[in-house]
Amino acid sequence: MQIFGVDIGGSGIKGAPVDLDKGDLAQERCKVLTPQPATPDGVAEGVRQVVEHFGWKGPVGLTFPGVVTGGATIRTAANVDKSWVDTDARVLFGERLGGLPVTAVNDADAAGVAEMHFGAGRDRRGTVVLLTFGTGIGSAVFTDGRLVANTELGHLELDGHEAEKRASSKAKDDHELTWEQWARRVQKYLAHVEMLFSPELFIIGGGVSRKAHKFLPLIEGVRAEIVPAQLQNNAGIVGAAMRAAELR
Structure with missing residues (x-):
């Protein structure tokens, strides 16, 4: 079965039909830049x-x-325009897509x-x-x-700052950090999350997961296993399609 998934990010909007039997994109994804401001x-x-x-x-997820x-x-709406708050995404996107059934979900979820x-999980x-x-x-x-x-x-x-202002990949670029410098920030953040949740496993996703070999070996002092996401930056598209299929 195929369902369409779209991943809306702070910098790009990407999507493709997803083969839900294989958990992979059925066609090469299409990407456009997220407008600024992201209204x-x-x-x-x-x-x-x-x-x-x-x-x-x-259906579209x-x-x-x-x-x-x-x-x-x-x-x-932390990284998009504040006018998103209280927006009904099902109505907004359903109208723009000519009445197609639409479901929205948090991107990381x-x-x-x-x-x-x-x-990886x-x-x-x-x-x-x-x-x-x-x-x-x-x-x-997940439990x-x-x-x-x-x-x-x-x-x-x-x-003293929101973690994503210090340890996101955007923060790495904005502050012109080396991989070693950024890994220290990520390590400190992971240690804080570990203290709160005591996970057995951390899965590191997002676009930077393609370069996991450059920073994961530099992270020390975290007891949980740390692995890169296997679906890498397509995970959001696949998960969005899975969610839409559940609610059909």
Whole structure:
């Protein structure tokens, strides 16, 4: 079965049909830049371009970089325009996509669900924490495979700042950090999350997961196992499609 997944990020909007039997993209993904400012109308237009690129006419699952409740209502908007708060994503995107059925889910939760089902977290019990490092830091927490939704651990305080302002991959670029310097910040953040949740496994996702070999070996003093996401930056697309399929 195929369902369309779209991953809305602070810098890009990417999507593709997903083969839910294989847990992989059925076609090469299409990506457009996230408009600045990232208003609901601007982002909806970007999503329309991505979906119409494939001529898709079925259900669409969307991720959003913030708290999403009930598969539709946006509650927070840290890295996009504040006008998103209280927006009904199902109505907004459904209208822009010509009435197609739409479901929205937190971006890191979507990536985590995909990794737990098809990737690095498959068959893992106990507490697993997926963290996506990108424009911000997203999180997905699982206990014996069950998701604790909308945790948003990127907003924990680290060195007097929100953690994602110090340890996201955007922070690495903005502060022109070396891999070694950035790894020390990530290590400190992981140690803080470990103190709070005592996970058996950390899964590191987001675009930077493609370069995990450059920083994961530099992280020390964290007791939990740390592995890169297997689905890498496609995890959000796959997870969004999985969520849409559940609610068909």
